[in-house]
Amino acid sequence: MECPLALAETLAELDNNNVYLLDFLTLWLNNQLYAVQEASNVQQGEHLQTEIDNLMASFSSVKTDIIIVSNTIGLGVVPMGESTRLYVDYCGWLNQKVADLADKVTLVTAGIPLNIKNIYECKESY
Numbered sequence: 001m002e003c004p005l006a007l008a009e010t011l012a013e014l015d016n017n018n019v020y021l022l023d024f025l026t027l028w029l030n031n032q033l034y035a036v037q038e039a040s041n042v043q044q045g046e047h048l049q050t051e052i053d054n055l056m057a058s059f060s061s062v063k064t065d066i067i068i069v070s071n072t073i074g075l076g077v078v079p080m081g082e083s084t085r086l087y088v089d090y091c092g093w094l095n096q097k098v099a100d101l102a103d104k105v106t107l108v109t110a111g112i113p114l115n116i117k118n119i120y121e122c123k124e125s126y
Contacts, residue, residue, distance in 0.1 A: 008051070021067045026094075032048055035047075041083070044083075059101050068098060105118075
């Protein structure tokens with residue numbers, strides 16, 4: 001399925017008997033920013049926050065498994081351009097919100113997975 005902007009609406013249509021791969025979340029955020037590129041930075045930020053909030057509400061109501069791929073782009077130098085800083089900031093906030101909702105979070109660097117969060121391991125240890 002292709003959904004460059006309407007990801008929250010697409011999630012509502014998923015079949016609960018399937019597993020889905022969302023590849024990738026930061027591209028969706030880029031598309032959202034590009035959709036309001038002529039707006040002021042304040043308006044862009046408001047748009048991104050609204051779309052992220054809608055997406056988080058949709059993720060919360062989904063009853064199927066979704067594997068989400070996202071980039072971590074805020075580990076380097078802070079970009080000089082206002083739009084780029086806005087994008088980097090919202091990527092970080094989006095990843096934090098998704099990780100908070102997720103059952104499992106794995107950071108992959110150079111092909112090596114690092115388990116960040118796994119609620120199943122926590123439940124088994126009690």
